[in-house]
Amino acid sequence: MRLQSLTARVLLVSTIWAAAALVVIGVVISTLYRQGSERGFQDLLRAQLYNVINSIVVNDKGVLAGSPQLGDLRFSQPQTGWYWIVEPIGEFNTPPLVSTSLGSGKLPIVSVDDVPFDIRYERFYTTLDSFGNEVEVAETEVVLDIQGRTARFRIAGNRDVLEADINDFNRNLYLALAIFGFGGLGMNALAILFGLRPLDQARRSLEKIRAGESERLDGVFPREIQPLASEVNALIDSNRRIIERARMQVGNLAHSLKTPLAVLINEARVLEAPHGELVRSQADAMQVQVQSYLNRARIAAQRESVLARTEVEQALERLVRVMRRLHSEKTFLLTISPPNLVLAMEQQDVEETVGNLLDNAARYALGEVRITAHLSGEGVQGLDPGRRAWITVDVEDDGPGIEPAQIAMAMKRGRRLDESKPGTGLGLSIVREIAGEYHGTLAMDRAEIGGLRATLVLPAAS
The missing domain is CATH 1.10.287 (Helix Hairpins)
Incomplete structure (x- = not known):
């Protein structure tokens, strides 16, 4: 389907492009923010992890000791998803140390084969604690003394905090992009309309x-x-x-x-x-x-x-005045609806076509001739479909008329049905030829007042 409006085409293309661009921009910014937020979250866990490492020692009794002060109440509130855990590994046999937030809960360990340590001997992975919280875990292993006693240090942070921050940013981002997008589309439409003025x-x-x-x-x-x-x-x-x-x-x-x-x-x-x-x-x-x-x-x-333009009312009134002088004993009735009709024809062609019909009607009428002009709409059968409007001119008389079989003969060049009347027999054929040159038509049938009705369809001016 092709849009016929140039403005609609430009607006459609610019709207699709702007909408696609805003969606891509929104996705890219959201992805970059998520990546940055996750790096920041891991940096926070790393800092807290090394704070715990610096707070734990092996005391004189050979057991783990220390009380990390992380400055975050979530590590002391139960089931928050924020935990620290220090577990001995190898031959170092001592009770582990855990934050009060974990209590008796468990924090599963992901296999090193699945998530190996990096070059800094750190690894980060996501798991679920025993309370159903999705947590991000930062883990490393540290040798605590010269005797080689080693412990695994883990710090966990609840990802709900991270996701809530990302969702809040995305919500504000998409709202801002939507406002900017609709505002931009409005300004774009105004610019296009102004440019196409x-x-x-x-x-x-x-x-x-x-x-x-x-x-x-x-x-x-x-x-x-x-x-x-x-x-x-x-x-x-x-x-x-x-x-x-x-x-x-x-x-x-x-x-x-x-x-x-x-x-x-x-x-x-x-x-x-x-x-x-x-x-x-x-x-x-x-x-x-x-x-x-x-x-x-x-x-x-x-x-x-x-x-080429001719005012219908002026042309027909002029013809009627002439006919009234030539045939003073006849009555001529003129009706034009709506007023101010304009034909897309030269004035002399209008006068010649309608004048011929009026002259014929006046010669054969008993006492009355009617002239009616009205506007015809689109799609008039048999006429040029590309033209929007036509004007129909009907000329009727109350004379004897002619039989339907004689109509075609009367339209032929040089044929006269009544030899007693003056004329050459060329009038109707000339009318039909002139109408045809303007893509119009001429037809004849029985009039309502008893005589002949000639119907002339001519092009209306826009």
Whole structure:
């Protein structure tokens, strides 16, 4: 799965990295502290061990004697896990000396094979005393006099003290890392959002261009984004030049054909029928077809332009005013919902498509023509799935209408169902072609008021 948001991607990666780094840091610091604490604990036991060694002697009677003063009450309180033991070894036969904290308890000895002495003739191991305490034992063997009498010295410390200290440190460490981590992630998110603000600025500038409020990507952008802004502006300028060049060529071609066609039409009027009528009708058809193809060339040149915009309300009200003057005996009802709809089309294309439909409806209507424009949502069947919104324009009349089987014939270029009405039979095909150039559609069916309903679906501006 790919995240579509650049901010979400950066935040996700930085969060995962920061969390992993904090976990590793926490584990490393905790491990180092444990190692240091254990070394410190062993150093404490070693110091107390040599204090006991310095306090024990062999008296005149040949027995162990002495009373170590370790300055720690735990060695005198029972079952604390803090003990010292001095045991004779070899042929030295005398009662051992133990701290009052051990009492009658036992402190098992780990085999030398399992834990050997180091070069200082010391060894440290962990065992359980007879009271269930886990203790760390420091042990060595010392020759006490010139006669070679030897004793084993052991000092034990309760590991609960060590573990409690380590756990307390770990708790404080993880709390501090958590606070730092969440604070760092928050600051990181703010830094990322602040760093990506120029992209939001560029997006808003593009929205202004698409809304027709601006013609260039304006603003001061960082060094990394400025080349992109410059390229976008260059693309807009190039697109505008292409549109202007296409319009100029269309105008030149229309101007060059206008005079010869007018001459043909005028000459056809003085010719005798039926030749004159034939020449005139064909010249009229040529004029309409030339204009149709010129329109298609112009639309193709500017179809993808973000600057093509037409206010629906203004365009339709203008067309309705014209129709009311031409057909004063007919009623024209205009409904637009919601207001402020904008088509992503050139104004003259909107007027030509809707105007053709209105003209047809007005000629065949008995007394009423209805024009309705409304917004259609995403996923309109049969239309471009990449576009978010469409505008549907319905033109209805209360005339006789046409049969469903005749609709397809009426849409064909040059076909006229009613020869008694003036026209060339090209209007509906031109409307369909212009709508198709904008990826829209034209459909016809029976209107609710009895006549024909033409439904034109055109792209809405963002």
